[in-house]
Amino acid sequence: MRVPSILFSSALLLVAMSAVPGSGAEMPRVDEPGVCYQCHDDIEELLSQRYVHEAFSGGQCSSCHNPHASDHAALLQGAVGETCESCHDELREESRRATVHPPVARGECVECHDPHASPYASILEQPAPDLCEGCHSETKAWLARRVVHPPVAEGECTTCHEPHGSAAGRLLREDVPGLCFTCHEQDDAFVAKHRGSRMEGADCGTCHDPHGSDQDHLLRANQHQPFAQGKCGSCHPAQGGPEAFALKEQPRELCLGCHPSIRKAGAYRYHHIMDGQRSCLECHNAHTSNGEAMLTAPQTVLCMRCHFNEAERKLSKEKYITHDGMDCSNCHLPHGANDERLLKGDKVALCSGCHEAAHKAGHPVGPKVIDPRTEEPVTCLSCHELHGAPFKKYLPLNPEMDLCIQCHRK
Numbered sequence: 001m002r003v004p005s006i007l008f009s010s011a012l013l014l015v016a017m018s019a020v021p022g023s024g025a026e027m028p029r030v031d032e033p034g035v036c037y038q039c040h041d042d043i044e045e046l047l048s049q050r051y052v053h054e055a056f057s058g059g060q061c062s063s064c065h066n067p068h069a070s071d072h073a074a075l076l077q078g079a080v081g082e083t084c085e086s087c088h089d090e091l092r093e094e095s096r097r098a099t100v101h102p103p104v105a106r107g108e109c110v111e112c113h114d115p116h117a118s119p120y121a122s123i124l125e126q127p128a129p130d131l132c133e134g135c136h137s138e139t140k141a142w143l144a145r146r147v148v149h150p151p152v153a154e155g156e157c158t159t160c161h162e163p164h165g166s167a168a169g170r171l172l173r174e175d176v177p178g179l180c181f182t183c184h185e186q187d188d189a190f191v192a193k194h195r196g197s198r199m200e201g202a203d204c205g206t207c208h209d210p211h212g213s214d215q216d217h218l219l220r221a222n223q224h225q226p227f228a229q230g231k232c233g234s235c236h237p238a239q240g241g242p243e244a245f246a247l248k249e250q251p252r253e254l255c256l257g258c259h260p261s262i263r264k265a266g267a268y269r270y271h272h273i274m275d276g277q278r279s280c281l282e283c284h285n286a287h288t289s290n291g292e293a294m295l296t297a298p299q300t301v302l303c304m305r306c307h308f309n310e311a312e313r314k315l316s317k318e319k320y321i322t323h324d325g326m327d328c329s330n331c332h333l334p335h336g337a338n339d340e341r342l343l344k345g346d347k348v349a350l351c352s353g354c355h356e357a358a359h360k361a362g363h364p365v366g367p368k369v370i371d372p373r374t375e376e377p378v379t380c381l382s383c384h385e386l387h388g389a390p391f392k393k394y395l396p397l398n399p400e401m402d403l404c405i406q407c408h409r410k
Helices: 003-017 041-048 080-085 089-094 128-133 139-143 188-193 251-258 260-267 299-305 347-352
Strands: 366-371 376-378
Touching: 080 089, 128 139, 251 260
Parallel strands: none
Antiparallel strands: 366 376
16 A cells, blocks of 8 residues: 555655744754864864954854855855955945955955954954065065155055055055145145145155155155256246146156257157157156156056057956066167167067077078068068067967968968
8 A cells, every 4th residue: 555655755744844944843053163163173273363253253154154065165155255245345345446456356355364363453364564565575675775654664554555445546545645644744844845835736756755765755766857956947937836836838848858869759650659748747757766767667567557458458467568677668669769669670680689599590580581471571570479479489379380380381
């Protein structure tokens, strides 16, 4: 008979239903986090740290971890950033500001924070200056300079910078000069040092290095000659007052008045951003600079602000920085050239200046060897890219076959 079988199946169904929420029976209570510590005793030891994550100290392991299975490492309930945002509402807002710290943008909160506990405030992996130095290696050089900005010397990076996101550039807590005036009072002594100006609306960083300098008053290492000599009147008509930053004439004409050799670059077939009246200020600081030629930043940073921004480029900007240790101006002329890439000279001679032995016993180059694709002489750039090539030796295609058959089809 089938009746006993049906009765037995019904009994199993009732037992199963007793474990289902809403079935009228209570779920079995789990000793959380005790059951977790049976295996993860090393995690339990972290409770003795000075700063402990609230969810961890409350024994709520399952607020971040799924106890059974997950699509994410460490059995997290979701991706790291999403898991953190589920409690930290402020992070959601900070991560959508104009400037976002790269680890935050990637959702990798654990690059800076320990998810359980730490001896450091905000559950940081390391004290703030050491932690920041892990990515920002230049901090060592700042600390070695003769004059160091007090927040930098004290390791208080967050005095000036937001750690997650900011409406201002460079993750600053607010725009300059407002940020600077939170510490530097605009009193009579301040105005006297700045030639009668309260510096409202100024960019303090055009003269001062915000981290460290070997010059007094944190002035940047290299100074424009009129500035160094205190001859502000060379460029500005007024000393102090609301017109203190006015110029005698448009920046381009003002600069070319002292640097006439640069004007000649305008006669080249291709000239680099020299047509606008403020074009000089796109690259140069008119007062001080830590780099040569009064550039506003190292060349690999400065040039990348405009170049390789095209949407179709698939690699990150850093992948286009090639020839390690060389500046862009080693190969390119910064103001103008007759070559569309602003190269300094002949495409073969330019490369062979460094690569002396290249192709002496290999593929021929020069005016006697014609590229069938362009009907122009074969140069180094016929096979090699200058930037962002996917294969070694800056080759754009696989050298085993794909590259060669572009010309050698028989």
